[in-house]
Amino acid sequence: MNQQLQTILDFIQQNESITAEKKMALAKLLKKVNSDLEISEFKLERTEKVKRTTAILLEETIEELEQKRKAIEETNAALSRSLEELKATQSQLIQSEKMASLGELTAGIAHEIQNPLNFVNNFSEVSNELIDEMKEEFEKGDKEEAFAIADDIKQNLEKIHHHGKRADAIVKGMLQHSRSNSGTKEPTDINELADEYLRLAYHGLRAKDKSFNATLETDFDEGIGKIHVVPQDIGRVLLNLINNAFYAVNEKSSFINLSSEALAKLEASEDNYEPTVWVSTKKDKNQVTINVRDNGNGIPKKVVDKIFQPFFTTKPTGQGTGLGLSLSYDIVKAHGGEITVKSKAGEGTTITIALPA
Amino acid sequence: MKAKSIKGNSTEDIKRALEQSMADGFCPTIGIVFISIKQDRKAICDILHHEGIEVLGATSCGEFIDGHQSEGGAAILLMELNPDHFTILFEPVDEERLQEISRAFAMKALKKFKRPAFILCTTGLSKKAEMLDGETVVKSIEEIVGPQVNICGGMAGDDWSFTGTYVFTHEKETDIGIAALVLDEDHILVQGMAISGWKPLGISRTITKSEGKRIITIDGMPALDMYLKYLGESYDDGKGKYDFFEDVAVHYPFLVERDSGTSMMVTPMSVDKTEQALICDVVVKQGSKLSFTMPPDFDFVEQVLEKASELKNVTRKDADALLVFSCAGRVSALGPLANLENEGLAEVWKAPMAGFYTYGEYGRALNEGQEFHSTTNSWVTLKEK
Numbered sequence: 001m002n003q004q005l006q007t008i009l010d011f012i013q014q015n016e017s018i019t020a021e022k023k024m025a026l027a028k029l030l031k032k033v034n035s036d037l038e039i040s041e042f043k044l045e046r047t048e049k050v051k052r053t054t055a056i057l058l059e060e061t062i063e064e065l066e067q068k069r070k071a072i073e074e075t076n077a078a079l080s081r082s083l084e085e086l087k088a089t090q091s092q093l094i095q096s097e098k099m100a101s102l103g104e105l106t107a108g109i110a111h112e113i114q115n116p117l118n119f120v121n122n123f124s125e126v127s128n129e130l131i132d133e134m135k136e137e138f139e140k141g142d143k144e145e146a147f148a149i150a151d152d153i154k155q156n157l158e159k160i161h162h163h164g165k166r167a168d169a170i171v172k173g174m175l176q177h178s179r180s181n182s183g184t185k186e187p188t189d190i191n192e193l194a195d196e197y198l199r200l201a202y203h204g205l206r207a208k209d210k211s212f213n214a215t216l217e218t219d220f221d222e223g224i225g226k227i228h229v230v231p232q233d234i235g236r237v238l239l240n241l242i243n244n245a246f247y248a249v250n251e252k253s254s255f256i257n258l259s260s261e262a263l264a265k266l267e268a269s270e271d272n273y274e275p276t277v278w279v280s281t282k283k284d285k286n287q288v289t290i291n292v293r294d295n296g297n298g299i300p301k302k303v304v305d306k307i308f309q310p311f312f313t314t315k316p317t318g319q320g321t322g323l324g325l326s327l328s329y330d331i332v333k334a335h336g337g338e339i340t341v342k343s344k345a346g347e348g349t350t351i352t353i354a355l356p357a
Numbered sequence: 358m359k360a361k362s363i364k365g366n367s368t369e370d371i372k373r374a375l376e377q378s379m380a381d382g383f384c385p386t387i388g389i390v391f392i393s394i395k396q397d398r399k400a401i402c403d404i405l406h407h408e409g410i411e412v413l414g415a416t417s418c419g420e421f422i423d424g425h426q427s428e429g430g431a432a433i434l435l436m437e438l439n440p441d442h443f444t445i446l447f448e449p450v451d452e453e454r455l456q457e458i459s460r461a462f463a464m465k466a467l468k469k470f471k472r473p474a475f476i477l478c479t480t481g482l483s484k485k486a487e488m489l490d491g492e493t494v495v496k497s498i499e500e501i502v503g504p505q506v507n508i509c510g511g512m513a514g515d516d517w518s519f520t521g522t523y524v525f526t527h528e529k530e531t532d533i534g535i536a537a538l539v540l541d542e543d544h545i546l547v548q549g550m551a552i553s554g555w556k557p558l559g560i561s562r563t564i565t566k567s568e569g570k571r572i573i574t575i576d577g578m579p580a581l582d583m584y585l586k587y588l589g590e591s592y593d594d595g596k597g598k599y600d601f602f603e604d605v606a607v608h609y610p611f612l613v614e615r616d617s618g619t620s621m622m623v624t625p626m627s628v629d630k631t632e633q634a635l636i637c638d639v640v641v642k643q644g645s646k647l648s649f650t651m652p653p654d655f656d657f658v659e660q661v662l663e664k665a666s667e668l669k670n671v672t673r674k675d676a677d678a679l680l681v682f683s684c685a686g687r688v689s690a691l692g693p694l695a696n697l698e699n700e701g702l703a704e705v706w707k708a709p710m711a712g713f714y715t716y717g718e719y720g721r722a723l724n725e726g727q728e729f730h731s732t733t734n735s736w737v738t739l740k741e742k
Contacts, residue, residue, distance in 0.1 A: 035693065038692075038693050039692070039693045039694065039697070042692035042693055042694070043655055045692075046652070046690075046692065049608075050651060050652060052589065053588050053589060053608075053609070053651075054558065054651055056587065056588065056589030057558060057559055057587050057588065057589075057649060057651075058558075058559070060559075060586060060587050061559040061560055061587070064560070065560065
């Protein structure tokens, strides 16, 4: 017991004027006071101890958290730098993809330009000869014949002009295709665009691989009219889809990447395989759909979900960037449209683009 | 069921107290004995046995009954339990076969009663300074009897001498083993709760290296260095300004996350200076999450009593007897409040109470599963139906 309280208790016990009953009651009260005092002393002591320990623990924890915060900040900065680099690389890759598809077009474009150039050359040569003939008629004084020849020359010049314009349009299209930034939307004849890119892609492939052959089938809905799109962007999408379709039918006709089952089925088939690519358009209510269909090997189920992911490709290393379909997806989405795929193993693939009319 | 608690600082004291308690015709069938290693436990067991009272006992780090707390004495809860409704099981163990022995122990109980409940007393530290793995004992019993099983109890102490702890009956005694008063829950209502009150402090850390009960590194730092650094202390071998266990470790145990997602308190018992490791009271898994803790607030006693009152009000059941198993560390950390807590529980239940300060507790925390604990106050009430 506390010394002072003990003294009081002793005093009470020794005091004869206090009754035994009161002594007991007072002793009980003093014990309670002693107990309360002990508890208060303990609380005080422990509060001091816990306060000191807690302060140190918190101080150390705060210091450690501060270090961790700094480390996280540094990591964040490094991540931001990596993200910037990644974005820059991505832009470069997108541009590379455009240039790569342009490369694929080169042979087709050369073929397409060759035709108007042939016309220009032939008609200018013929016109040259006609001018000589016209001069002769003038010298002979046969003005009537000279005027008739002049009319022929005029017609030739009109044809030269027409084919010159055609070559000009092809070159302009090529330049637009390679531009970094997307162009603006303009009224575009989707059928014409699809037809042009189908032919460009086909001749491009043919120029690279003489043995390549495929039947091209088109079914254009003439009632579509013009719709507002960025022609070079949609052209890029069409080129991509058509090239993929040609790649698929070429694989199948070359017996590449076929499962043994599919190969046996193909070999046992009495019909000869005819590689075919269909491009069709249709106007339906408020939207225009473009279907690019092939009768190639089809896309395996496990791959279908991934084909629109960036950098995903089933082509051998060096033959595909894995960005074609990803960019196509982005372009169609940017037009407020949808791109969907239906594929059956061994039978072929249909990719459908739906654009607002 | 009638029950009385008695206490004494010698065999004679106990003999006298027992006689007094039986003077009114009270005829106990079972005595639960919590006793200092300084007392003659064999002599006390003989006195009880002579009166036809069966004995379950554990050595202590301080013992108490309602209205009295002692160090170096003995406290006994005497109960007039129908002998058909209880049995006493006792089993010495060796650590390697602990799981197997604990399962067999549970099987014996299950053979005796369809719904057995356990007042479990196990040894804590053996004479060879091996700490019994309480977690394995609880989980093995639970596995056999089922998750609904009620287990409450404590690990024997040795007055902080670390010389060896004991559990015993009248005939048997061991420094490494398990003993239990197994109750038939079809006839005896058993309800209780284990509450710690220590709270996590600071950030969550990871035990990056451990072997058995040794924590070697925390967050890659030597465990002892980190522990002392965060508590603002330096290691002193006990010869200098403080004793590692009593002055530091017992106040600042760790909160370690179990595989099941629940947390358990882990107390560093000693240190390994060569490896700068902390040697704990239980096995600690490498990779576990760990937090430092701080002792309970001063209002914690009120919270313990409030929870007990809530349980009493919800179940609308009173008690014939109360047993309290309070961690020995609570005496250092809570001082006189530890006794207030025990007294308060006796007051809430208004039943004869006995208990002791333990090296570990068994019980069920509120709304949680059956676990082995450290730092808790685990109490249980008994009522014959």
